[in-house]
Amino acid sequence: MIAIFRDFRPWLLLLIQRRRRFLVGAFLIWITQMAGLALLGLSGWFITASALTGIALTLGIAAHLDVYVPGGGIRFFALTRTVARYIERLYNHNTVLTLLADLRYRVFGYLTQLDDARLHGERASDWLSRLTADIDTLDNFYLRILVPPFVALLGIVTVSLFVAIWLPSVAVLMAGTLGLLWLVVTLFAATWGFSPSYQQVVDQQSLRHLVVDQVQAAAELMSYQSAQWHREIIAGHEQQAYINQRRLGRKAALINSLVSAVSGLMVVAVLWLASLAFTQQLVTAPIVVMAVLIALGVNEMFIALPASFMKLGASYAAVRRLNQLTSDSKPVHPTATLSEEAGLAIRTNHLSLHYAQTLQPALSNVDFHLPAGKRAVITGNSGAGKSSLASVLMGRLKATQGEVTIGGELPWQLSSESRAHHFAMLTQQVDLFDTSLAENLRVANPSASDAALWEVLGAVVLDGWVQQLPQGLATAVGEKGQQLSGGQARRLALARLMLRNPQVVFLDEPFAGVDAATAKHIAASLDQWLVNRTAIYFVHRANSLNLLPGVEYHWHLDAGKLSQCLLN
Numbered sequence: 349m350i351a352i353f354r355d356f357r358p359w360l361l362l363l364i365q366r367r368r369r370f371l372v373g374a375f376l377i378w379i380t381q382m383a384g385l386a387l388l389g390l391s392g393w394f395i396t397a398s399a400l401t402g403i404a405l406t407l408g409i410a411a412h413l414d415v416y417v418p419g420g421g422i423r424f425f426a427l428t429r430t431v432a433r434y435i436e437r438l439y440n441h442n443t444v445l446t447l448l449a450d451l452r453y454r455v456f457g458y459l460t461q462l463d464d465a466r467l468h469g470e471r472a473s474d475w476l477s478r479l480t481a482d483i484d485t486l487d488n489f490y491l492r493i494l495v496p497p498f499v500a501l502l503g504i505v506t507v508s509l510f511v512a513i514w515l516p517s518v519a520v521l522m523a524g525t526l527g528l529l530w531l532v533v534t535l536f537a538a539t540w541g542f543s544p545s546y547q548q549v550v551d552q553q554s555l556r557h558l559v560v561d562q563v564q565a566a567a568e569l570m571s572y573q574s575a576q577w578h579r580e581i582i583a584g585h586e587q588q589a590y591i592n593q594r595r596l597g598r599k600a601a602l603i604n605s606l607v608s609a610v611s612g613l614m615v616v617a618v619l620w621l622a623s624l625a626f627t628q629q630l631v632t633a634p635i636v637v638m639a640v641l642i643a644l645g646v647n648e649m650f651i652a653l654p655a656s657f658m659k660l661g662a663s664y665a666a667v668r669r670l671n672q673l674t675s676d677s678k679p680v681h682p683t684a685t686l687s688e689e690a691g692l693a694i695r696t697n698h699l700s701l702h703y704a705q706t707l708q709p710a711l712s713n714v715d716f717h718l719p720a721g722k723r724a725v726i727t728g729n730s731g732a733g734k735s736s737l738a739s740v741l742m743g744r745l746k747a748t749q750g751e752v753t754i755g756g757e758l759p760w761q762l763s764s765e766s767r768a769h770h771f772a773m774l775t776q777q778v779d780l781f782d783t784s785l786a787e788n789l790r791v792a793n794p795s796a797s798d799a800a801l802w803e804v805l806g807a808v809v810l811d812g813w814v815q816q817l818p819q820g821l822a823t824a825v826g827e828k829g830q831q832l833s834g835g836q837a838r839r840l841a842l843a844r845l846m847l848r849n850p851q852v853v854f855l856d857e858p859f860a861g862v863d864a865a866t867a868k869h870i871a872a873s874l875d876q877w878l879v880n881r882t883a884i885y886f887v888h889r890a891n892s893l894n895l896l897p898g899v900e901y902h903w904h905l906d907a908g909k910l911s912q913c914l915l916n
């Protein structure tokens with residue numbers, strides 16, 4: 349229980365920052381509910397009193413009834429209920445949207461502080477779930493879990509005090525029964541539904557993964573004739589999820605029936621006690637009707653509570669996932685910067701990197717020094733650690749041991765603006781936006797002219813191809829650049845990089861997927877563009893070396909260990 353509270357705490361604190369909104373919202377709900385109950389009670393009283401007065405007059409008994417005050421009261425409560433409900437909806441929806449913005453802002457802040465290893469450690473759909481489903485669950489917390497039980501308690505006290513004016517015994521009965529019901533629909537419902545609702549979130553997540561896999565790997569599954577096999581796995585999970593959902597539904601239905609049964613019995617008991625008071629001439633008949641109608645109407649305050657509290661486990665699952673982000677993200681925003689004049693030499697000192705959940709280090713004791721403005725090549729077989737080293741040099745990963753300095757600063761301590769300004773990296777995985785060629789290029793330099801775009805396209809030998817496209821630079825590249833070949837996409841990414849003016853450049857396999865003649869042309873363009881920049885090429889094969897003019901250093905990575913090679 350304490351652990352659960354500890355997990356919820358940071359998010360509750362965030363929600364509580366808006367406590368004024370919380371109190372005003374709760375007050376508006378309370379006004380709406382009380383106006384509804386007053387309308388019901390007063391109408392019951394008025395109808396009964398009118399009927400009794402009518403009967404008395406018919407029987408020739410002198411009787412009178414002031415119809416103006418209760419009539420006015422009924423109109424007043426009817427209007428109050430409508431207006432209060434309208435304002436309450438506006439106000440509380442505004443609060444929910446404000447909280448949504450608070451939560452998204454905080455979670456997005458955590459995401460931006462995660463390093464490459466953590467970001468790549470989970471699926472994109474999981475990150476999306478955190479930003480959408482998990483936050484929505486927390487967002488519902490305010491309007492479903494925090495406000496309604498508070499208002500219900502306030503309602504119980506108000507109604508009991510009101511009824512106590514005429515019928516103290518009825519008031520005690522109502523306060524006792526409603527208090528017990530309150531405990532059942534909140535604490536008991538939360539405990540009883542905790543594990544199935546927690547499981548529901550876990551099931552939904554695994555089903556989402558499986559279905560995404562089924563769609564993404566559809567071609568493979570069909571060509572290996574395994575689609576049916578995979579569908580059966582999904583069906584198995586789905587069946588489990590249904591069983592759990594039914595369990596949750598049954599529990600919710602049982603609590604709802606309990607609430608209906610107990611509140612029904614309470615109405616009968618109120619009728620009985622009030623009738624007793626009537627026979628003892630302690631109250632009039634209209635008061636009896638009013639008390640019974642109020643007891644009937646008070647159930648409304650509990651209707652939504654069991655369903656919300658049964659899902660506390662789902663909120664907890666969301667909170668736990670979001671809390672993982674807090675513990676993984678860096679505590680401070682790095683702020684170091686590099687000066688424009690500084691010569692940006694790269695130096696590593698016993699650099700080691702060990703990914704979590706792997707036995708062998710990806711980099712171990714890497715030592716090298718690349719003077720400012722010089723070029724180097726680091727070769728290595730697949731899995732030797734080239735991309736990992738590039739990520740550490742870029743400051744996208746923090747070394748487990750040792751350190752790297754660029755221009756005298758630790759890259760991971762540089763502000764993101766400084767890194768973006770001074771460093772550039774061509775990664776193996778190219779990310780293109782689902783927009784035009786020009787827009788994709790201008791991601792690197794929004795103010796680049798068309799002439800500048802043509803120039804960099806020429807440098808990567810894409811200009812001829814773009815010229816013969818009917819829409820030229822305005823041609824759409826499709827989602828993830830699917831309308832381009834792999835080699836074209838990489839060349840477009842390289843062209844994009846050349847629109848910037850970085851001092852340090854890392855090029856991970858710049859010639860992958862490119863034919864020999866084109867590679868030669870690109871190498872010549874790079875040779876020109878890299879003048880006065882510090883650059884490291886990361887390539888698989890030493891036979892790419894003749895494509896790398898100006899390279900003065902050659903290191904080789906083997907299973908994370910770096911050794912110096914002679915350049916021939």
Ligand SMILES: Nc1ncnc2c1ncn2[C@@H]1O[C@H](COP(=O)(O)OP(=O)(O)OP(=O)(O)O)[C@@H](O)[C@H]1O
Nearest residue numbers: 465468703706710729730731732733734735736737
């Ligand atoms: N996010 C990660 N989590 C765990 N291990 C990782 C991660 N990224 C890489 N590795 C491991 O680290 C080692 C080095 O990988 P890396 O991608 O740096 O090699 P590489 O030389 O760039 O390979 P390639 O040329 O095939 O891209 C490999 O054993 C790889 O399995």
